[in-house]
Amino acid sequence: MSKKVLNDIHNILKETFGYDSFRGDQEKIVQSIIEGQNTLVLMPTGGGKSICYQVPALYLEGTSIVISPLIALMKDQVDALRVNGVEAHFLNSTLSESQANEIFHKLMDGKIKLLYVSPERLFANDSYLIQQLKRIDISQIAIDEAHCISQWGHDFRPEYRKLSNLKRHFPTVPIAALTATADSRTREDIIKIIGLEKVFISSFNRENIHYQVQVKQNSRSLLLDYLKDKRGQSGIIYALSRKSVESISEYLNEHGFSSTAYHAGLSSDQRMIRQEEFIQDRIDIVVATIAFGMGIDKSNVRFVVHMDLPKNIEGYYQETGRAGRDGLPSDALLFFSRGDAVTLRGFIDQGHDINQNEVLHDKLNKMIAFGETRKCRRQYLLKYFDESHNGQCDNCDNCTRTFDVFDGTEIAQKALSAVYRLKESFGTNYVIDFLRGSKSQKIREEHTWIKTYGVGKDLSKALWQAYIRNLVEEDYLRIEGLKFPVLKLGTKATAVLFNKQKVSLVRVESILQTAKKSQDHLVVKHHDLMSALKDVRRGLATKENVPPYVIFSDKTLVELCHYLPTTENDLLRINGFGQIKLKRYGPQFLKVVKDYCTAQNLASNMDTNTKSVKMRSNSTRSAQAKAKKSASKTQLETLKLFQAGMSIPEIARERDLSNSSIQNHLAQLIYFGRVPLSALVIDEKIDPIKMAIQKTSGQGLAAAKAILGEAYTYAEIKAVLASL
Numbered sequence: 001m002s003k004k005v006l007n008d009i010h011n012i013l014k015e016t017f018g019y020d021s022f023r024g025d026q027e028k029i030v031q032s033i034i035e036g037q038n039t040l041v042l043m044p045t046g047g048g049k050s051i052c053y054q055v056p057a058l059y060l061e062g063t064s065i066v067i068s069p070l071i072a073l074m075k076d077q078v079d080a081l082r083v084n085g086v087e088a089h090f091l092n093s094t095l096s097e098s099q100a101n102e103i104f105h106k107l108m109d110g111k112i113k114l115l116y117v118s119p120e121r122l123f124a125n126d127s128y129l130i131q132q133l134k135r136i137d138i139s140q141i142a143i144d145e146a147h148c149i150s151q152w153g154h155d156f157r158p159e160y161r162k163l164s165n166l167k168r169h170f171p172t173v174p175i176a177a178l179t180a181t182a183d184s185r186t187r188e189d190i191i192k193i194i195g196l197e198k199v200f201i202s203s204f205n206r207e208n209i210h211y212q213v214q215v216k217q218n219s220r221s222l223l224l225d226y227l228k229d230k231r232g233q234s235g236i237i238y239a240l241s242r243k244s245v246e247s248i249s250e251y252l253n254e255h256g257f258s259s260t261a262y263h264a265g266l267s268s269d270q271r272m273i274r275q276e277e278f279i280q281d282r283i284d285i286v287v288a289t290i291a292f293g294m295g296i297d298k299s300n301v302r303f304v305v306h307m308d309l310p311k312n313i314e315g316y317y318q319e320t321g322r323a324g325r326d327g328l329p330s331d332a333l334l335f336f337s338r339g340d341a342v343t344l345r346g347f348i349d350q351g352h353d354i355n356q357n358e359v360l361h362d363k364l365n366k367m368i369a370f371g372e373t374r375k376c377r378r379q380y381l382l383k384y385f386d387e388s389h390n391g392q393c394d395n396c397d398n399c400t401r402t403f404d405v406f407d408g409t410e411i412a413q414k415a416l417s418a419v420y421r422l423k424e425s426f427g428t429n430y431v432i433d434f435l436r437g438s439k440s441q442k443i444r445e446e447h448t449w450i451k452t453y454g455v456g457k458d459l460s461k462a463l464w465q466a467y468i469r470n471l472v473e474e475d476y477l478r479i480e481g482l483k484f485p486v487l488k489l490g491t492k493a494t495a496v497l498f499n500k501q502k503v504s505l506v507r508v509e510s511i512l513q514t515a516k517k518s519q520d521h522l523v524v525k526h527h528d529l530m531s532a533l534k535d536v537r538r539g540l541a542t543k544e545n546v547p548p549y550v551i552f553s554d555k556t557l558v559e560l561c562h563y564l565p566t567t568e569n570d571l572l573r574i575n576g577f578g579q580i581k582l583k584r585y586g587p588q589f590l591k592v593v594k595d596y597c598t599a600q601n602l603a604s605n606m607d608t609n610t611k612s613v614k615m616r617s618n619s620t621r622s623a624q625a626k627a628k629k630s631a632s633k634t635q636l637e638t639l640k641l642f643q644a645g646m647s648i649p650e651i652a653r654e655r656d657l658s659n660s661s662i663q664n665h666l667a668q669l670i671y672f673g674r675v676p677l678s679a680l681v682i683d684e685k686i687d688p689i690k691m692a693i694q695k696t697s698g699q700g701l702a703a704a705k706a707i708l709g710e711a712y713t714y715a716e717i718k719a720v721l722a723s724l
């Protein structure tokens with residue numbers, strides 16, 4: 001690709017969309033399409049798929065056709081493009097005949113850059129539209145939500161099948177197929193049906209989402225507590241039943257929140273109105289059954305809460321993925337209970353297809369394991385989607401807390417020998433009842449004669465459940481079978497049963513502890529300014545009849561508050577301000593910022609070299625938020641060993657904690673001034689690390705690590721961060 005083309009596409013990105021750089025694979029994908037290749041794009045929700053075909057559409061001569069199944073999304077996309085000054089239109093069933101005719105004429109005159117159309121419309125009347133399109137200059141065909149093509153995809157649409165003819169109709173036009181959900185089978189299907197040559201698979205990691213699981217006990221009051229510092233922010237709360245959706249929404253409104261309920265029991269008009277109010281930022285929170293969320297692109301959803309256990313990881317990931325599309329720190333909170341799992345199992349068993357039920361049980365088991373894991377949640381989720389992660393994301397509840405461990409050898413011996421003596425043929429509940437010497441009918445007569453029967457009376461059922469989960473995670477035990485999972489001995493069992501090897505277990509209180517509240521995410525320095533900017537945005541949105549986030553994302557407003565720009569040139573350096581938006585909206589936003597600065601006697605924070613430095617990094621913030629006044633007992637314990645000359649892995653082994661925990665201790669100790677930075681990081685490395693942290697501010701440690709490469713460790717990065 002020539003320098004000139006690269007230059008041109010960067011200019012389009014900056015001038016039309018207001019973005020400084022492409023994200024991830026975007027640039028390569030744009031190049032691939034411009035070079036005429038038929039391209040498949042797999043990117044998570046919020047990854048930035050639209051730019052991939054919108055930039056080529058503007059770069060190439062002629063009209064780009066975008067095929068999209070969701071009418072609501074079409075309007076959103078077209079609104080967003082038009083606000084940026086792009087000639088974009090859609091053709092679908094919501095238009096009147098005369099409106100449709102008008103657009104059709106524009107199209108035939110070659111006046112439209114991007115035309116969004118539903119597959120139904122494309123093939124209506126014996127593919128009349130397709131025949132007409134052949135008469136004009138078509139530059140590209142983009143297929144959004146491309147998984148609908150495959151019957152393995154979860155939203156198969158028969159009309160999409162006809163898209164397999166596209167290549168025949170338009171043999172020289174590049175096709176781009178885009179989707180956020182496709183496993184390998186679906187992927188192969190799409191490639192084959194459309195005839196694609198190039199494939200781009202992005203990481204599904206959503207770095208800006210903080211994952212957190214809380215035990216479901218008094219979940220409503222915990223929810224209130226959680227929402228306390230989230231007033232005015234947009235969020236979605238999912239619950240299983242209509243009844244609970246209604247009552248949670250009422251409960252929140254009684255406590256001064258602005259929420260509404262959304263479920264399939266409402267009329268479609270009611271649903272549309274409520275969705276619209278949420279999109280327009282007139283209502284903060286939607287409490288919904290899973291029916292809500294498909295087809296909305298709202299970029300400033302700051303949190304997604306699950307009051308009940310989702311059925312599978314796919315659904316959970318899709319729902320939590322609706323948070324933080326704008327890239328700003330966002331939250332996913334799940335209230336976890338095994339009781340929910342029992343209910344869900346009941347639902348599954350109502351199904352008649354036994355094979356299908358097995359699959360569903362398996363998926364549910366993996367969801368439960370997610371709730372109970374004490375390892376990195378992000379790693380777990382990514383592994384589910386066949387992607388590896390090092391397990392130290394620093395942005396999930398498990399990565400940011402330390403677990404207390406104790407010598408659990410005796411407990412482990414009891415559990416393991418029970419499983420052994422029950423011939424590895426019974427499920428967790430039976431084993432626990434057996435250990436506790438239950439008198440229930442369920443326990444077989446012959447089992448009551450076994451020596452281990454009743455040796456675990458002293459522990460409650462809940463404790464046994466937690467310890468057994470712990471033993472499974474550490475490979476002392478394993479679970480086999482889907483619908484009737486049975487406990488079996490794991491690879492590490494023999495050493496414990498026969499060689500008296502010691503086992504450490506995690507103190508249950510430290511698993512069940514109320515995880516610390518979500519991080520203090522959006523630290524907006526100037527609250528009054530932020531709300532004044534939101535007012536301006538809302539006013540413009542109403543006037544132009546588009547959602548507020550189409551005018552500007554929250555990210556733009558947050559940057560305005562941080563940098564306090566005072567000239568039009570300054571504004572161009574704020575994320576989201578392209579030429580058109582600068583002209584259209586610049587003066588109004590500038591005036592609000594300037595008035596505020598005058599009233600508060602503040603100077604602008606714009607300084608070419610420090611734009612990224614001034615955005616305080618998310619991880620710095622959470623490190624500070626976590627900081628207590630002085631070192632804790634466990635940190636002091638680590639300090640003692642560190643001072644005795646032990647390395648991090650050695651301390652981790654000695655204390656039976658993870659490397660990550662020890663690194664966190666040392667980082668805190670640096671923060672408290674108990675350990676000098678030089679003890680952990682050599683001088684030459686400090687500056688490069690600082691630069692990487694600044695460059696990736698807000699994106700988490702992994703992003704900084706990616707820049708620094710293998711020669712730098714997480715421990716070093718954390719240490720420098722703490723010293724800042």
Ligand code: ADP
Pocket residue numbers: 019020021022023026043044045046047048049050051297299325326327553
């Ligand atoms: P997807 O369709 O993959 O869910 P979108 O195309 O809606 O994602 O993009 C998600 C968000 O990211 C949008 O708010 C968009 O404006 C923003 N975005 C996309 N690409 C960039 C970029 N290169 N720089 C900054 N923001 C971007």
Ligand code: ZN
Pocket residue numbers: 375376377378379391392393394395396397398399
């Ligand atoms: Zn993690």
